[in-house]
Amino acid sequence: MSNGTNVARVTHIIAESPSGFEDAVKxxxxxxxxxxxxxxxxxxAEMRVSVKDNKISTYRVKMEVIFILD
Amino acid sequence: MSNGTNVARVTHIIAESPSGFEDAVKxxxxxxxxxxxxxxxxxxAEMRVSVKDNKISTYRVKMEVIFILD
Amino acid sequence: MSNGTNVARVTHIIAESPSGFEDAVKxxxxxxxxxxxxxxxxxxAEMRVSVKDNKISTYRVKMEVIFILD
Amino acid sequence: MSNGTNVARVTHIIAESPSGFEDAVKxxxxxxxxxxxxxxxxxxAEMRVSVKDNKISTYRVKMEVIFILD
Amino acid sequence: MSNGTNVARVTHIIAESPSGFEDAVKxxxxxxxxxxxxxxxxxxAEMRVSVKDNKISTYRVKMEVIFILD
Amino acid sequence: MSNGTNVARVTHIIAESPSGFEDAVKxxxxxxxxxxxxxxxxxxAEMRVSVKDNKISTYRVKMEVIFILD
Amino acid sequence: MSNGTNVARVTHIIAESPSGFEDAVKxxxxxxxxxxxxxxxxxxAEMRVSVKDNKISTYRVKMEVIFILD
Amino acid sequence: MSNGTNVARVTHIIAESPSGFEDAVKxxxxxxxxxxxxxxxxxxAEMRVSVKDNKISTYRVKMEVIFILD
Amino acid sequence: MSNGTNVARVTHIIAESPSGFEDAVKxxxxxxxxxxxxxxxxxxAEMRVSVKDNKISTYRVKMEVIFILD
Amino acid sequence: MSNGTNVARVTHIIAESPSGFEDAVKxxxxxxxxxxxxxxxxxxAEMRVSVKDNKISTYRVKMEVIFILD
Amino acid sequence: MSNGTNVARVTHIIAESPSGFEDAVKxxxxxxxxxxxxxxxxxxAEMRVSVKDNKISTYRVKMEVIFILD
Amino acid sequence: MSNGTNVARVTHIIAESPSGFEDAVKxxxxxxxxxxxxxxxxxxAEMRVSVKDNKISTYRVKMEVIFILD
Incomplete structure (x- = not known):
């Protein structure tokens, strides 16, 4: 946090991708x-995998997103 | 999370009811x-009870709400 | 905590009931x-169930009790 | 644990019910x-609610099951 | 939470101040x-200190903000 | 814990002050x-702030008190 | 969990791979x-790396496996 | 907890012994x-060791004591 | 985990002994x-003591057991 | 962490001051x-207070110190 | 830990890489x-992502390093 | 921590012994x-047991070591 802007907010999201955890983050x-x-x-914050029909279907990541408030 | 919509958001709320924990969830x-x-x-995430005048007044539940982002 | 009384104490109890968790709280x-x-x-703080003879016998709740010190 | 049988095992299950958390435990x-x-x-260990079509569909409970090994 | 308004929301923010933790809370x-x-x-929820050029530059506090939903 | 007195008890209290967290501890x-x-x-163990009418009203601290049993 | 099958079991395993964490999951x-x-x-639940002769030898993942009970 | 007495209290103590952790429990x-x-x-709940003059002086155990309320 | 066998399972048990925690582990x-x-x-994972008639009756240990899957 | 230096170390210290928690941090x-x-x-990571002769004697803070490795 | 060397030390580091979490571990x-x-x-112990100018700039990993003391 | 010396450092070690947990601490x-x-x-901080050839081989303890900085 640079000068003048000194409050950030934290939001929580869950994202998923069939390709892997890092792709889910992206x-x-x-x-x-x-x-x-x-x-x-x-x-x-958390990493999970969804399975369908005996196959890994998606990688799922729960994460905090931190962003500066104007 | 079905195809096409693959990001969800998590919000935190606190709700209360005089009837019980499940009613507070509702x-x-x-x-x-x-x-x-x-x-x-x-x-x-958390369950509490408020007391007033030596009586249980409300049941209180802190919880995450997960919803799909369009 | 209202004016004049500004210290509370926290005690920990475990209570049980054959009827359910909310009844154990009561x-x-x-x-x-x-x-x-x-x-x-x-x-x-914690919820447990006791089982006897293949039947649920009691619901048990561990909880904090907060009360104002005079 | 009574005399002679002094080892128990702990298993983890997740159960759900449309009626409520206590029914999910049952x-x-x-x-x-x-x-x-x-x-x-x-x-x-954990309590969740599943939602479908803007309605609560099931109450879900993750729990430990403790049982004596013969 | 008074009568009629019985749901609150919890938001997470991070704030900082060069003066100290309580000032960061303010x-x-x-x-x-x-x-x-x-x-x-x-x-x-968390207290951190940022250091620049071998000096404490800011005190940083992560916190929940609880507010009633109309 | 010096010789002869080797058991202490831990009690939990919550205290508040309009002046700040350290004053609440006092x-x-x-x-x-x-x-x-x-x-x-x-x-x-925990630090909270109470807010009334859009102003910080009190700083609240939950803490363990450790004391020797005679 | 679809209709009719409403109890799942949770098992804990540790798996490792020389290729990386996602391969260990697989x-x-x-x-x-x-x-x-x-x-x-x-x-x-946990990610570790084993080192042998100053080289990373395997990536190790501890995880829960959730499966429906018939 | 047998019939009729269905509330227990939990107290927290810290005890120490020069002989070891189990003796501190006793x-x-x-x-x-x-x-x-x-x-x-x-x-x-916690195990610590006190050291004086480069020697282990006491083993210290923090623990919950559960007892039935009449 | 040696070559060829690279998946282990983790089981949870509770064991008790009148002699002490290490004997309960055994x-x-x-x-x-x-x-x-x-x-x-x-x-x-956890250590408890059972008390009967104002005497320590057993030392109880909850623990994970890790074993290689063939 | 700026370019070129991309590994930091984390050390843990405990510091105390008779004046307060922020002074202990300093x-x-x-x-x-x-x-x-x-x-x-x-x-x-942790805040404690030492008491001697029924007076607060020092404020004590356990903290992580993060520093760049050259 | 093999025979003769039976004490290890645990150090904590934070490492980062623009390529991903596993590269940060390396x-x-x-x-x-x-x-x-x-x-x-x-x-x-922890995984974070740094963002600059609306792009992921580095993947950051906090980890324990365990090494045998001679 | 006595007068004049008011900063301590915390180091983390893992030690093992074939004789038991307290011997591992020593x-x-x-x-x-x-x-x-x-x-x-x-x-x-943690207690583990290593097993070889269906026998307990060592008791292992992870612990913090606190020492005054001159």
């Missing part, structure tokens, strides 16, 4: 960056 | 459903 | 209210 | 009691 | 009160 | 020292 | 799917 | 049993 | 080793 | 800055 | 292996 | 006391 970040300005970081 | 859910579309689940 | 509260004045709230 | 217990002998208790 | 509260009506309380 | 300590002999320490 | 899943029918998901 | 239990009737169990 | 291990092949380790 | 920071170059931040 | 491990002999393992 | 303490001056205490 999917979530790309969705968040569409509506939130000033994102400074993410914190991974 | 009160919170009914308030959330008014303003949030695409709710898929709730997670109970 | 059983614990009713026992506590006999000896403690100024109870303002309870916080549920 | 559903899980009734399923467990079919295959496990000597159950002595349950411990609630 | 900075965060003053920012929050600009956009949120009906704040009833804050809960401190 | 308020709690001063109340505890009136009725408990042999206090050796405190441990801060 | 190794564990493929072993689990051999003996367990109806797996619906995994939850990552 | 020291704490023997002090507790002097003033509390109806103790049913203890739960170990 | 009692649990000896029971587990009867039915599980390939045990590589245990992790202590 | 005391710890000033001691750490004497021997560690490149400190970027602190994280408060 | 960056941290390679820095640690330069100064520490006898590393036997790592444990991941 | 093994770790004796190794630590060789290189660290001013140790004031230890805190047990």
């Amino acid at each position: 999917v979530g970040f790309e969705r968040a960056v569409k509506t939130l300005r000033g994102i400074t970081g993410l914190r991974i | 009160v919170g859910f009914e308030r959330a459903v008014k303003t949030l579309r695409g709710i898929t689940g709730l997670r109970i | 059983v614990g509260f009713e026992r506590a209210v006999k000896t403690l004045r100024g109870i303002t709230g309870l916080r549920i | 559903v899980g217990f009734e399923r467990a009691v079919k295959t496990l002998r000597g159950i002595t208790g349950l411990r609630i | 900075v965060g509260f003053e920012r929050a009160v600009k956009t949120l009506r009906g704040i009833t309380g804050l809960r401190i | 308020v709690g300590f001063e109340r505890a020292v009136k009725t408990l002999r042999g206090i050796t320490g405190l441990r801060i | 190794v564990g899943f493929e072993r689990a799917v051999k003996t367990l029918r109806g797996i619906t998901g995994l939850r990552i | 020291v704490g239990f023997e002090r507790a049993v002097k003033t509390l009737r109806g103790i049913t169990g203890l739960r170990i | 009692v649990g291990f000896e029971r587990a080793v009867k039915t599980l092949r390939g045990i590589t380790g245990l992790r202590i | 005391v710890g920071f000033e001691r750490a800055v004497k021997t560690l170059r490149g400190i970027t931040g602190l994280r408060i | 960056v941290g491990f390679e820095r640690a292996v330069k100064t520490l002999r006898g590393i036997t393992g790592l444990r991941i | 093994v770790g303490f004796e190794r630590a006391v060789k290189t660290l001056r001013g140790i004031t205490g230890l805190r047990i």
